[in-house]
Amino acid sequence: MNEQPHILVVDGMALLFRSFFATAPMNQFFRKADGTPTNGVQGFARHVLTAQSMMKPTHLAICWDMGVHTFRNDLFDGYKANRPSPPDELKPQFDMAKEVSEMIGWKNFGEVGMEADDTIGSMVEKWKNDAKITVVSGDKDLLQLLNPSTTIALTKKGYTEYNVYDVQRFEEEYAIAPALFADVKAFMGDSSDGYPGVKGIGPKTALSLIQKYGTVDGVLAAIDELKPAQRSKITEYEEMLKLSHQLAKIHTEVPIHATIDDLSLPTLTQEKLDQLTMDGYSLITRHAKSLFPNG
Structure with missing residues (x-):
């Protein structure tokens, strides 16, 4: 063979x-x-x-x-x-x-x-x-x-x-499937590519959200479970979050x-x-x- x-x-x-x-x-x-x-x-x-x-x-x-x-x-x-x-x-x-x-x-x-x-x-x-x-x-x-x-x-x-x-x-290292790396990037944004993600959510929080809820959509579906500060940030930047996900996905x-x-x-x-x-x-x-x- x-x-x-x-x-x-x-x-x-x-x-x-x-x-x-x-x-x-x-x-x-x-x-x-x-x-x-x-x-x-x-x-x-x-x-x-x-x-x-x-x-x-x-x-x-x-x-x-x-x-x-x-x-x-x-x-x-x-x-x-x-x-x-x-x-x-x-x-x-x-x-x-x-x-x-x-x-x-x-x-x-x-x-x-x-x-x-x-x-x-x-x-x-x-x-x-x-x-x-x-x-x-x-x-x-x-x-x-x-x-x-x-x-x-x-x-x-x-x-x-x-x-x-x-x-x-x-x-x-990441405790998520590789394909979900784009979902993490959607939250944390990418300064070199010029998209902000959700302001106030850094790499650690972004990763922990995807580890817990699976995807961007999973986090949005569970928005009521989040801490008030996270909930308000994500709600404020929800459209940018979805757009950032489109930009991050290869x-x-x-x-x-x-x-x-x-x-x-x-x-x-x-x-x-x-x-x-x-x-x-x-x-x-x-x-x-x-x-x-x-x-």
Whole structure:
């Protein structure tokens, strides 16, 4: 009997931003001959190559946001409204990262109007019964996607250290099912995404409410049992609570136009490595050769 495929699903946006901001403060932009910065792109590719060598997947997919505006902005004007626009040195690197991905042979995914998280969630939903899946990201929101065949590896330090969650670890730490993480987020809100949840309810209270009542709807159904202070806060912010839940929940119905076979790992040929070097990405080439000396 053949072993199940192991798909590495990479949050390309998370790794690109992380790589950019790891080197930009030191003015290490690794510019091409024409002056275009490459620090985010080269860091992203090196990170994925390292993950590939450590985690030994059989298949690989890279997921991207496709533009700033998503259905969540249509639901709530304030969604991510407080985020500064990307630095000028990062802007050209969004398209470059996808190009480098294709050059190496990785398959890019993204849907206009959805976030990378939703594409990742849809891949997990589509293939959870057919493959072992490891998701690499820095985004804890993805913990809601955990299932018996899916592991979330949250970036921790450098290219090699991860905070790894499976269902067992999540349930031990949170004492709820992973899917209910969105219900917890609905109460506590998310300052980086710009939605408030219920003002005055922090992470501990949010978690204890979901542990006791199961869901946002469960808490609302039991509103009369709550302490007066909690009851008044939740009643005052009930509409925002419901909206925050919609914003926190990762969608899993994005169409994924691919089969698992389409995600097969590419071979790192000398021709590809030469092309990367010629295009100004010699750091990637060197890193690839150190990790995969035999191609």
